[in-house]
Amino acid sequence: MKAVFLALLLITACSVNPPVSQDTKQPEKRNTSFIETQMNDPLLPNQKYIYETGINKAWKTTTGNPSLKIAVIDGEVKAHSDLAVPSIRFYSLDAPLDHATPIASIIGAAQNNGIGMAGITKCQILSYVAQTKMDTYLGDFRLDMVERAFYQAVADGAKIINCSFGIKNDSPPIRAAVSYAIQRGVVVVAAAGNSGETSLTYPAAYPSVIGVGASYEGKRTEWSSHGSWVAVYAPGQGLLTLLPDRTTILSGTSAATPVVTGTVGLMLSVNPKLKPLEIRQIILLTSKAGQLDAYEAMRKVK
Numbered sequence: 001m002k003a004v005f006l007a008l009l010l011i012t013a014c015s016v017n018p019p020v021s022q023d024t025k026q027p028e029k030r031n032t033s034f035i036e037t038q039m040n041d042p043l044l045p046n047q048k049y050i051y052e053t054g055i056n057k058a059w060k061t062t063t064g065n066p067s068l069k070i071a072v073i074d075g076e077v078k079a080h081s082d083l084a085v086p087s088i089r090f091y092s093l094d095a096p097l098d099h100a101t102p103i104a105s106i107i108g109a110a111q112n113n114g115i116g117m118a119g120i121t122k123c124q125i126l127s128y129v130a131q132t133k134m135d136t137y138l139g140d141f142r143l144d145m146v147e148r149a150f151y152q153a154v155a156d157g158a159k160i161i162n163c164s165f166g167i168k169n170d171s172p173p174i175r176a177a178v179s180y181a182i183q184r185g186v187v188v189v190a191a192a193g194n195s196g197e198t199s200l201t202y203p204a205a206y207p208s209v210i211g212v213g214a215s216y217e218g219k220r221t222e223w224s225s226h227g228s229w230v231a232v233y234a235p236g237q238g239l240l241t242l243l244p245d246r247t248t249i250l251s252g253t254s255a256a257t258p259v260v261t262g263t264v265g266l267m268l269s270v271n272p273k274l275k276p277l278e279i280r281q282i283i284l285l286t287s288k289a290g291q292l293d294a295y296e297a298m299r300k301v302k
Contacts, residue, residue: 041109043117043247049106049235049259052218054295055120058266061298063111064122065269070107070261071153071161073146074100077127080244082109082116088127089152091145095131102241102250103164106258107265109242116242120262121269126158131165141165143174150177154184159268162261163190164254166201174203182208187268187276189261191253193225205229210264210280212236214256218291224253232283234259234292263294267301274301 050056075095079085083105104127109119130145146165153161161181167174178188190204192213204211204225214224214236221237236256238249264279274282286296 039112039118040114041112041116041118042114043240046240047117049239050118050120052235053259053263053292055259055263055266057295058263058298061302062266062269064120064265065272066122066124068121068123068160068265068269068272069126069156069158070121070123070265071126071128071149071156071158072100072104072107073128073130073149073153073161073163074103074165075131076129077101077104077125078244080105080242082113082242083119083125084110085125085127087124087156088129089149090129091148092129092132092142094133095129096133098243098248099131099164099254100127100129101243102248103162103254103258105242106239106250106255107162107262117240117247120259121265123265126153126156128153141167143167143171147173147177150174150181154181154186158186159272160187160189160261160264162258163188163203164252164257166191166193166204166253168199168201170200170202170205175206178203178206178209182276185275187264187279189257189264191257192230194223194252194254195225196223197225198227199225200227200229201225208277208280210260210283212253212257212260213290214251214253215291218289220290224256230290231280232260232287232292233290260292263292263297266294267297270298270301 077100104125108123108125111118128149188209192204193201210231213230213233214221215233216237234256237251239255282300
């Protein structure tokens with residue numbers, strides 16, 4: 001009986017990123033005339049988080065490395081006209097499509113191609129499908145699938161792993177998988193959760209992981225999980241992004257996490273020798289009042 005109970009714990013774990021209210025209004029346009037790196041993506045003026053975090057200024061140094069591999073452990077990332085997905089590994093066959101694709105688009109939608117939005121960094125998106133439709137709105141994540149995805153992402157050469165999900169309890173198999181990735185030079189970025197409380201969320205709360213909370217116009221949202229274990233806050237309310245057939249608005253720490261992941265991609269594009277803990281420290285030291293400052297982080301990397 002005990003063995004069966006332990007097995008169930010390892011197989012299934014609920015995400016602690018419950019849905020937050022998704023804003024339907026398009027973000028107000030920002031003046032992009034000062035962007036030194038001119039891009040012609042028509043939705044870029046509506047991508048407020050690009051300007052709020054200084055990513056537009058960080059683009060003066062680099063717009064990313066097309067060969068950099070970024071893993072997205074989530075539902076299925078669906079390729080579309082503005083997003084290439086060169087690799088998909090399925091651990092679940094019933095994953096929803098409305099979570100992973102907008103997240104991956106924030107990170108790596110094609111830049112300067114005259115359509116859609118601009119991803120934060122040039123990169124290769126690797127999709128690891130570990131989400132299921134157990135919850136009718138957001139889905140759920142199986143720990144055994146997440147664990148396998150971590151090891152496979154490292155084997156596939158990913159340099160960053162984006163985890164826009166979380167679990168309430170420390171899981172030894174997930175902790176071991178995270179440690180395995182970190183020790184091999186892979187940066188892990190994870191969502192802090194949407195509980196509005198200080199209770200720990202994993203893998204975000206592991207000391208070597210960059211745990212990400214959500215902010216809106218420079219202040220932590222009331223629904224973002226928070227505490228000293230959260231490394232940094234990034235815009236996470238009303239982010240304009242893409243589904244395969246339309247634009248969409250995404251809110252939650254799930255949305256804030258890829259903003260940090262994309263920034264880490266820019267940092268590694270400039271200095272690929274940076275170690276995960278060095279990157280985490282730079283992001284902490286350059287944040288302003290806990291808010292991500294991509295431009296200052298890039299200045300530290302140069």
